[in-house]
Amino acid sequence: MSATSPSRSAVFSMLQLxxxxxxxRGLWLSWLQYRxxxxxxxxxxxxxxxxxxxxxxAAAGDGSLQGLNRANLAAYYLxxxxxxxxxxxxxxxxVGDLIRTGELNRVLLxxxxxxxxxxxxxxxxxxxxxxxxxxVVAVLAMILRPExxxxxxxxLAFLPALVFAWALRFLWGYWLALLAFWTTRADxxxxxxxxxxxLLAGQVAPLALLPPTMQYIAHLLPFRYMxxxxxxxxxxxxxxxxxxxxxxxxxxxxLFSALLTLLCWRLGVRRYTAVGG
Amino acid sequence: xxxxxxxxxxxxxxxxxxxxxxxxxxxxxFYSLLNLVTGVVGLSILFSQVQQVNGWDFxxxxxxxGVYLTVSALRSLFIAPGLEALAGMDGExxxxxxxxxxxxxxxxxxLVSLRKWRLFSLFDLLLGWGVLGAxxxxxxxxxxxxxxxxxxxxxxxxxxxxxxILLGFTGLVFWSPDVLFTWLFDxxxxxxxxxxxxxxxxxxxVLTWIVPVGMITSFPADALRGxxxxxxxxxxxxxxxxxxxxxxxxxxxxxxxxxSASS
Numbered sequence: 001m002s003a004t005s006p007s008r009s010a011v012f013s014m015l016q017l018x019x020x021x022x023x024x025r026g027l028w029l030s031w032l033q034y035r036x037x038x039x040x041x042x043x044x045x046x047x048x049x050x051x052x053x054x055x056x057x058a059a060a061g062d063g064s065l066q067g068l069n070r071a072n073l074a075a076y077y078l079x080x081x082x083x084x085x086x087x088x089x090x091x092x093x094x095v096g097d098l099i100r101t102g103e104l105n106r107v108l109l110x111x112x113x114x115x116x117x118x119x120x121x122x123x124x125x126x127x128x129x130x131x132x133x134x135x136v137v138a139v140l141a142m143i144l145r146p147e148x149x150x151x152x153x154x155x156l157a158f159l160p161a162l163v164f165a166w167a168l169r170f171l172w173g174y175w176l177a178l179l180a181f182w183t184t185r186a187d188x189x190x191x192x193x194x195x196x197x198x199l200l201a202g203q204v205a206p207l208a209l210l211p212p213t214m215q216y217i218a219h220l221l222p223f224r225y226m227x228x229x230x231x232x233x234x235x236x237x238x239x240x241x242x243x244x245x246x247x248x249x250x251x252x253x254x255l256f257s258a259l260l261t262l263l264c265w266r267l268g269v270r271r272y273t274a275v276g277g
Numbered sequence: 278x279x280x281x282x283x284x285x286x287x288x289x290x291x292x293x294x295x296x297x298x299x300x301x302x303x304x305x306x307f308y309s310l311l312n313l314v315t316g317v318v319g320l321s322i323l324f325s326q327v328q329q330v331n332g333w334d335f336x337x338x339x340x341x342x343g344v345y346l347t348v349s350a351l352r353s354l355f356i357a358p359g360l361e362a363l364a365g366m367d368g369e370x371x372x373x374x375x376x377x378x379x380x381x382x383x384x385x386x387x388l389v390s391l392r393k394w395r396l397f398s399l400f401d402l403l404l405g406w407g408v409l410g411a412x413x414x415x416x417x418x419x420x421x422x423x424x425x426x427x428x429x430x431x432x433x434x435x436x437x438x439x440x441x442i443l444l445g446f447t448g449l450v451f452w453s454p455d456v457l458f459t460w461l462f463d464x465x466x467x468x469x470x471x472x473x474x475x476x477x478x479x480x481x482x483v484l485t486w487i488v489p490v491g492m493i494t495s496f497p498a499d500a501l502r503g504x505x506x507x508x509x510x511x512x513x514x515x516x517x518x519x520x521x522x523x524x525x526x527x528x529x530x531x532x533x534x535x536x537s538a539s540s
Contacts, residue, residue, distance in 0.1 A: 040460045047464045051471060052319075058475040059323060059330045066326075143479075188304050195311045204319045211325055 019112045023120035031128050038125070042132040045088060046081055049203050050140075053077030056205065057144075066208045072235075075146030076206055078137050079231045084203070085133050087166040087226055090125055091118045092173030096180035096187050104272065115265075122170065151236035157243060161230035164250050169197075169226035171257040178261065181268030196221070202228025208237070222253040283383075284391055291358075291394035305397040313404050316342050316470065331474040336415035338472060341498035343409030345470050348435060348493055350401035356440050357459075358393035364450040364459055371454050373537050386528055390444070413501070424503065427510060431500040434510075434517040435493040439466075441520035442488060444528050451531030462488075469494040489520070 031038060056077075057070045068076070095118060098104045107114045173193060179186035198204055200218040207218055207228055218224045229246050232238055238246065295301070320342060324335040333341075362368060369375035381388055413420060420428070446458040465488050473481050473491040484491040496513055499505040 036456050040457055040464075044460060044464045047467050051468055054477065054480070055323065055330065055471050055475050057477075059327045185300065185304060188307055191308055191311060195315055198315060199318055204315070205322045205326075209326055210322060214322075 019110075020116045020120060023116060024123045027120050027124035028127055031124055035128060035131075038128045039132040041090070042085065042129040045085065045129075046133065046136065048198065049077055049081050049084060052204055056209070068206065068208065069147075071145060071147035073206070074141075074144040075148040076202075076231060076235055078141055078144070078146055079148070079234055080202060080227065081137055082130075082133060083162060083165070083230050084227055085129050086126060086162060087169045087230075089122060089166070089170040089173045091121045092170070092177045092190055093187065094121070095174065095177035096190075099178075099180040099268075099272065100184055108269075118170075118174065148234070149236050150234075153240070153243070154233055154236040154238075157247075158230055158234045161233045161247070161250070164247075164254055165226050165230050168222060168250060168254045168257060171254065171261050172222060172226070175257060175260040175264045178264040178268050181264070181272055193223075196223045197226055200224060201226055202231065207232070219249070222257070225250040225253055280387065287392050288394050288396070292396050295396055302397055306400055309401050309404060312401075313346070313408070316346070317408070331472075333472045333474060336412050337498065337502050339415060340409060340412035340501045341472055341494055342470060343405055343407075343412050344432070344435070344494045344497045344501075345405075346408055347402060347405030347432070348439060348469075349466075350398050350405050351436060352439060352443075353395050354398040354402065355391060355394050356436075356443060358395045359389050359391060360443055360447045361459060362393055363389050364447040364457075366457060368450070370450050370535065375535060376537055379535075385532060386444070386525060389447075390440070409501075416501075418501070418503075420501075424500070427505065427507075428497055428500040431497040431505060431510060431513065434513045435496050437517040437521050438489055439493050441517065441524040442490070445520075445524040448524065448528035448531035451534045465490050466493075472498065489516075492516075 053073060056065070056073050059065065060068065060070050060073055063069070064072075098107065104114070107117045110117070173190055176189045176193060177186060179189065200214070200221060201223040207215055207224065210218060225246070229250060233243060233246070317339075320335065320338055323330070324338070328334065363375065364370055369378060378388065379385065442462060443459065446462050449458045450456070465484070468476070468484060469490045473484055473495050476484065481491070492513065496505065500510070
């Protein structure tokens with residue numbers, strides 16, 4: 001570090017970005033060695049929305065369902081497949097293991113907050129998965145000829161919606177995973193989260209195609225804001241008011257899950273007694 | 278007779294292993310129910326928008342889901358656990374523990390295919406039958422004895438296809454141990470949740486001729502709809518027998534390549 005940039009290095013050490021970056025890089029390099037494993041995971045996650053897409057496209061036939069024709073459905077689902085991969089927080093499944101096996105000790109001893117460990121594997125994972133997903137989606141796009149009505153506000157709002165969606169899905173899963181401090185079977189709640197995301201976050205069907213009661217519930221619960229919301233923002237289906245309400249709900253749930261995560265971490269780590277051997 | 282006795286003791290040992298972890302049972306039930314809800318809710322959403330898709334209405338598609346659940350339950354009851362221990366993550370071929378399995382004085386394919394049972398999956402089997410029953414009621418279809426026999430034969434041929442594919446994919450592990458071929462199959466198998474007729478032509482072709490996943494569920498479901506001719510049934514049985522032989526050959530070829538693993 002040169003003497004001319006003391007402020008920069010101060011910022012770096014304050015957020016401990018350098019340590020975080022080293023973790024990301026290390027994990028990413030080690031994961032690329034096992035790429036066939038991660039490609040298979042990505043393949044498996046892609047299948048349920050892919051099936052839903054093909055079935056809905058067959059159902060729409062040459063007409064349209066609630067204003068969505070084949071090309072719109074294809075565009076919606078191809079975007080959803082990518083957003084799903086970006087927001088899916090697979091790290092949460094290993095947090096519980098760390099706590100149960102006592103591996104958490106290693107993480108706790110590092111001079112940077114343990115959350116960084118989870119974040120590092122998040123970022124490293126996304127890159128490896130997207131290396132698989134992007135070409136596949138590109139090929140599918142060539143076969144299926146998707147159509148999307150871009151709007152400028154939609155495009156601009158997409159990125160924040162995506163980042164918030166990821167943060168919400170990550171933190172929601174993280175606080176659930178931290179329940180492993182109290183019970184060894186917290187993983188089942190992650191399974192429940194995956195199911196609810198499948199049903200209520202636009203995977204099994206775009207929200208517009210759900211029955212009214214289910215649609216109403218989906219708009220209230222956090223799951224829509226983890227996945228469907230950014231895709232809907234991108235495809236320009238919403239007016240300005242709906243978009244703002246959506247962002248408000250998303251941020252409210254994000255704040256709530258951040259608080260829960262903090263609470264679970266504080267209380268949990270206090271009662272944590274390592275298992276070791 | 279000896280084979281039957283062995284299978285019984287495999288089942289007994291598996292039960293003793295599983296029964297030690299009682300809370301696993303409740304977790305298993307929880308996940309099975311989630312799986313059931315996902316499937317049924319998905320279908321009811323689809324058919325709240327349309328009456329039928331490419332000739333399949335709600336009751337017929339529900340019957341297919343019932344077949345899918347039944348076949349998946351049988352798969353995780355006795356087909357998958359043994360093969361997964363061999364070729365799954367951290368499996369015997371990968372770690373070299375397969376040496377000990379090979380030393381047993383038995384037909385290896387018989388041993389690896391039937392040695393492990395996951396008896397919790399009997400619960401999934403009940404769920405699958407429940408969905409099948411519900412679909413039959415929905416169809417207002419009184420199953421005659423002959424039709425039931427045709428259905429069971431079709432189901433058997435579907436299961437044989439499933440076993441053959443899984444065995445074949447397991448055999449491939451001998452060629453490249455670091456690829457989890459069974460996971461690849463898991464992804465493709467999910468496509469059998471819906472009738473082949475709902476997929477575009479190119480995918481239908483792949484799922485019929487390359488990895489015949491479609492046959493596993495569409496065949497028995499067609500039998501329930503009364504849409505399966507006797508010729509088709511016989512052809513299906515012949516094809517599944519052929520696949521079974523081919524997969525066994527592939528597995529045997531693979532076995533020859535096995536050179537253990539050491540550190």
